[in-house]
Amino acid sequence: MIRKVAVIMGSDSDWPVVKGACAQLKALGIPFEAHILSAHRTPAEAAAFAKGAKEAGFGVILCAAGMAAHLAGAFAANTTLPVVGIPMKGGAMDGLDALLATVQMPSGIPVATVAINGAKNAAWLAAEILALADEGLAARLEAERAQMGRDIAAKEEKLQQEAAAL
Numbered sequence: 001m002i003r004k005v006a007v008i009m010g011s012d013s014d015w016p017v018v019k020g021a022c023a024q025l026k027a028l029g030i031p032f033e034a035h036i037l038s039a040h041r042t043p044a045e046a047a048a049f050a051k052g053a054k055e056a057g058f059g060v061i062l063c064a065a066g067m068a069a070h071l072a073g074a075f076a077a078n079t080t081l082p083v084v085g086i087p088m089k090g091g092a093m094d095g096l097d098a099l100l101a102t103v104q105m106p107s108g109i110p111v112a113t114v115a116i117n118g119a120k121n122a123a124w125l126a127a128e129i130l131a132l133a134d135e136g137l138a139a140r141l142e143a144e145r146a147q148m149g150r151d152i153a154a155k156e157e158k159l160q161q162e163a164a165a166l
Helices: 012-027 043-052 070-074 096-103 119-131 135-165
Strands: 003-010 034-036 058-066 083-088
Touching: 003 012, 003 043, 003 070, 003 119, 012 034, 012 058, 012 070, 012 083, 012 096, 012 119, 012 135, 058 070, 058 096, 070 083, 083 119, 083 135, 119 135
Parallel strands: 003 034, 003 058, 058 083
Antiparallel strands: none
16 A cells, blocks of 8 residues: 655645645645644644654655745654655745755754755655555656656657748
8 A cells, every 4th residue: 555645834825836746646646645734833743743654654744844944854853754845935035045944954864855846846756755665656657757758759849840830
């Protein structure tokens, strides 16, 4: 059975970006749960969720947060499951502060990090991690990659036709 992905955001204001990760997980047939938990405003609840995530059937945790962006680190400190940080755009530094806070983790408490507002890539990374133990998911990912290649080839063909017609 495929393990679930936890999609955690520090605030409901992250949802417009984070729902892209949820949509991508759904498209790949990966079960997920989305929750709002804060490293600062609900620290006990966030820690409890992280500590119980493996037993609850989760295999990867995605954490979206802006500005200080301590959410992914707080989760990583409380679980040995893979944690993927999604730094969110906003604040005085337009997301750069969130990116730096997410990638600067101490040794032994890693957080994989995607681009600012990179929720869809976080979902893809979670899928690749889960696919290590799920051949069906691995096959679906390979099929998706092959389709991406066919889509680019079709766009290239269209471009060449348009360029030749100039």
